[in-house]
Each structure stands twice: as structure tokens, then as C-alpha cells.
Amino acid sequence: MSDIEPVATTTADTALTDGAPLRMSLNENDIRRLEAFAAPIRAWTSPVFHGLSNIPADGPVLLVGNHNFLGIDTPVLWPELARTRGRLLRGLAENVLITVPGVRHFLQSIGCVRGNRENCRTLLEEGEMVLVFPGGGREAVRRKGEKYVLKWEGRTGFARMAIETGAPIVPLAMIGADDIYDIVFDGDHLAMRPVRMLVEALGLHGTLTPPLVRGVGPTLVPKPERFYYSAGTPIDTTPWADAPDLDRAAADLQAVVRKALEEELRFLFAERERDRGRTLWGRVCGAIGL
Template identity: 30%
Template structure:
């Protein structure tokens, strides 16, 4: 534990390089894992199931966003992956540019494998043979109203499908539930965001209104959002392969068909996890 804290203190002084794949530091990850594991095992009581053996070689790992800024769904998925395969297996997570600007935290995330979310970075990581984690829904998925917390919401975003096709890699869906119980979002405030020109000014499509710790009432994305200890339940699905050629990335019908195949598989799993109820404030045993 002490060594993990020391690793965080040392890495906090390092310059953040969001587009540099070499920023990933397996030694740092190994030192930080016991500390991260404490939150994973005892605070969030995270439970991760593997539906089928994870694919060898490069893969695009597609997850739903399990609540907002303070819920570390990326770190939960990555920690489960590191425990299975060790930090020595190359893996990255595509992340919005805002967290990189947080003092200390930006450098920690960067060293853990977080890189700026862009098609170019995804392509370079896949070309290295990495498993690349992406959350296509972004803010519209993370900031869903509480009444829609069990919906997979990717909007019109299809870039991940085109990337998988162009690089001929399987898509590995990951579905997580529980963290949306850590706050209450009444509305995602998309119309408010549009009126305030937030998509242009802050790369944000939402301006959620609700209640979250430590602020109480929120109007906009809370930085930070401090989640209470709700249980998180995650399932890693079997890889989805396709025999389509790279040129299919330019075929809107082929892209939509594969997108729907992925989204439907994730929604079915979401429905199953909801029914099982092993998540949230009072998880079923």
C-alpha cells in the first residue's frame, strides 16, 4: 500500500503526454495495483465475469459508461484485465481530454495507459497489438437520466465500428452496472448544452441536472463527482468477429449492421445484469 502511494506521488510530477503511447508505464501499474485493488475489492466490491476467453492479439474493447466523472469504470475494467494478463500485456484506454488536465490524476491515468480519444491514437495502439478500451457513448451515455440507467446509449457514434473494420480486429463488448446508483440525474440537459454552445466550447453534449456528492444539487457535469460505495457488476462478453474486409468501413449499411450487432449484445447483457440485481446500494447475494 505504501509503495502504491509512493508511486502515485512520484508519477504526479511527470509531464502528461496524452498522445504518446510510450507514456504507459507497466512498472508504475504493478506498484499501484494493490492500492487500486483496495477500492476495486472493498469500496466498489467490483465483480467482473468473463463470458469467454479474451482474444489474443489486438482488440477493440467497447464499454458502456457506468455513471459520471467520479466512477472509475475505466480503471475497474483495466484492473480486471491486468489481473488476468498482467500489466505487461499492452493495453490502452481512450479518454476525453479533460481528465488529463487534473493535477496529478492526469499523469496517473496517462501512466496507466490512458491516451487521448481519437481515431489516430486508437489506430496506433491497435497496430502495436494492444487491447484498446473505448467508451463510444461518452458523455451522453455517462450522463443518462436515472430512469434510463439500464439503456446502452451510443447515439450516432459509429467510429469504433469503422476502426475495428479498418484494422481487422475483433470487438470485445464490456457491460457494467451499478455506478448509476451513486447519484441521481433528472435530465441530461442536452438542450441546455446546445443553447450554451457547450459542444463547441467544452466538447460536452450535456448539462445534467440532478444530485451528486459532494455538491448536492448539480447543474452541469460535477468535477469531481465523489461516488459512495455502490457495488459494480461487470461482464466481459465473447469477442465479436466479422469476416468483412477493411473496405466495409466505408459501407454505411455494413457499419450499421455491425454496430447493431454490438449494441444488441450489450443491451441483452445489461438486461440480464439488471435482473440479477448484484449491483448498486443493496445488491442481491
């Protein structure tokens, strides 16, 4: 990935902990590169978007989402938000990804930074649109029976950053990615012990052991499930700004955001039930008028 050209132009010196550019701007060529990168996923999943107009067109905003299987559904967001909201999405990437030179170069070229509180606060103070998954890597590395389960226990850092910077929070629900594969053995299964040992040898927590999966039939080709996205009503964080106990305020705000995100997820599940285009066959039939 190290030979991929940057898709955005740096306009200021870096002030981020991983050396990523602080300010980046978009032009038409940048957006086309983003669209080209996401094109295979978009073509296979025919994504549907709801409520993107809820995302402010300027000023700081924290998009808080559910992290689905390995984050496969997130690349589609970059060109979609660039087209509909005219903004570059700044993602908070896992530390393990930022440590890999080629991966780091690519992620930083599309606006991602190392996922820590310092970078999140800095970007919000600069008026950026930031995407965060409070569940982190553990939420993306699913176990059996964990489809679309929020793993947010003790995760209040995002709420604290929003309170401290006064940034509104927009809950961003996504479904589809947890359905493109079936888990054969999850990371806790005895059969995955060698993989778990390798993960731990790399310095990662054992809970990040990826599952053994299958897609179409016995293959790794992902099922052509449609991806669905929904941005909810912005949550004003200023009522928590003067709270005497910031830790308690962050926990209270986290609960509010979690409830709002779960409501958006329920909305998408209902939309999917009504959508005959959820499957590839349904989309083909619709395209030919059947």
C-alpha cells in the first residue's frame, strides 16, 4: 500500500502524535481516488445511506459508530461523506495499524491518525469531523453470538473528548458487515490457540485473535449482503460542560450516545427487513424488473 498516492493535501504542519498531517483539504481528484478505492466494496454491497444530512457541514463533530467485522464497511464512508457533506473524515486508527509502515502511509493519506485522546482532542479543536469506534479492535474481532453487540464497557474517552471540546456527537449505525461471513471458530476456540499464540507473540492482546470464517459456501468470498448506514440526530454535549465530576459526566453521556446508536441500529434492522434488495439476487431481480 505504500505506493498509493495521498488523496488529500496537507495545509498545515503536523501537531499529531503519529506525525500525521493536522489539516487536510479535498479536491475533485482526491474524491475520485477515494471512490476508486471503495469501488469494489460498494459494487459488491450496494450500500444505502440514511440521515447523512444530520452531520454538520462544518465545525467539529464526533461521529460515534459500531465497529463491525474487521471494519470492512468503513471505507465506503470516506467518499460518501466527501460527496454529501463536502468534508474529509478523520478516522482514529488502531495503534497496531499505525505501526505498520505501508499501512500507516495509506491510512494517513486518507485522513486517519493514531487513535488516542490527544489526537482526538486536537482534531476536534481544529474543527474536524472525527470518526471513533468506542468498542475498538475487540468489537471488530467478533465472537460467535456477538453480531452488532456494542463492547463499550468502561469506554468513556470519546465522551470526555466531546465534552472538553464542545463538539456535538452524531451516532452512526452500520449493519451488513457482520453478516458477510459465518464464524467457524472464534478466537476463544481451542482450534484457534496457535493463532492466539501468534497474536500474543506480536505484542497484541489475545482477545484480538481473529476468527476462522467462511463466506460464500466454504470460500472466503464475502456474501453480497447490502450495507446500511444511518446517522442520527446530533447530541449537544454542552449540557455536560460544567459538570463538577467530568468522569461521571462522561459516563452519563456515553450512556446517552449508546442508547441513540442502538435506536439507529434498530431502525436499520427494520429497513433491511423491508428491503428486497438486501441480497444480490434481490438486487438483480429489481434491476431487471422482476
